[in-house]
Amino acid sequence: MTLFAEIWAEARPVAIVSAFSLSLMTAVELLFPREKQSLHQRLTGLGIWALYVPISMVIFKLFHALWVAIGIRPLLTVPMSFDWTGIAAIVVAPIAAALVYDFFFYWFHRAQHAFAWRFHAVHHSIRELNAANSYHHVSEPIFQAVFLLLPVSLIVTDTGPTVPAMLIILHLQATFIHSPTSINLGPLRVFFCDNRFHRIHHSLEEKHFDKNFGAFTTLWDRLFGTAWFPARSEWPATGLAEIDQPRSLRGWIDLPIRFRRGGPDAAAESALVQ
Structure with missing residues (x-):
């Protein structure tokens, strides 16, 4: 099997889950809108995602190949492959694994704000x-790959057969928390992130800066x-006061x-080059 075929074989499930999550949440947004x-x-x-997903899979594949070649094994395995049955196998096990993953994501996300802000600023x-x-x-x-997958690979959550369910849950959650729909989790927000909780993280208001880093759990x-x-x-309204959002593929790539360069003219410059 060629490298391209291997990458496609691994990327196909991710692409399918991503397409399902985007389609489902877009339908929810249109049926139950919170804003226009x-x-x-x-x-x-959608055009950016069509490029982003295959690029991600190539990078992750190369990272995995490098890690295998180096031969570094996990330092710790968190045992979660219990004898799950019924609803526990479908829901409880993947949620438990997602909690562990979200712990690493939380600190990775905080590091992005501290050390890689101009790149993460594209999302904000x-x-x-x-x-x-x-x-x-x-x-x-x-x-x-460097700051999230690497530490996660050193501390593995042994979830047994629950990986597909966990993949779907994480993708749906990551899509839902950015969705401007009137549907939210209500009281469940005490434990799980929803679109209202994560909206605060993207807020233009200074009082909300550096809040709500989690993507799955609060x-x-x-x-x-x-x-x-x-x-x-x-x-709150979202975005950054100092620069406009990307409005083209070029604007997406060169925004960092x-x-x-920053400064008060950054937003105007953004409009001129796109």
């Missing part, structure tokens, strides 16, 4: 935030003092360069 979103930005987001620059328009910069898989934000639970009517 433009068709142009949805299509721009989005003003029309929705399922299709919740992309990251093309460099994101590199940061994830547990780590509560434990480490970064949780902000929104009031009933709290639905323009953001590095």
Whole structure:
């Protein structure tokens, strides 16, 4: 099997799950809207995802091949492959594994804000935030491979046969938390992140900066003092004051360069080069 065929074999399930998550949440947004979103930005987001997913899979495949070649094994295995049966096998086991993964994601996310902000700023620059328009910069898989997958690979959660269910849950959750729909988790937000909780993280308001880093559970934000639970009517505008969101593939790729120059003219410059 060629390298391309191997990458495609691994990417196909991810592509299918991603397409399912984006389609489902876009339908929910259209049926139960919280705010109006433009068709142009949805299509721009879909175009970016069409590039982002295969690029991610190539980078992750290369990382895995390198890790196997080096021969480094996990330092610790968290036993979760209990004799799950019935609903536990379908729901409880993947949620338990997702909690462990989200712990690493929480700290990776905080590190992005501290040390790789101009790249992560692409994600935060989005003003029309929705399922299709919740992309990251093309460099994101590199940061994830080094600072997220690497530590996760050293501490493995042995989930047995629950990996497919966990993959679907994580993708749906990551899409849902960016969705401008009136549907939310209500009281379950005490434990699980939803779109209202994560909206705070993307807020333009300074009081919300560096809050709500978790993507799956609110547990780590509560434990480490970064949780902000929104009031009933709290639905802030999103984006960055200093630069516009990408409005083309070129704008998506080169935003970190323009953001590095920064300054009050950055937003105007963004509009000129796109």
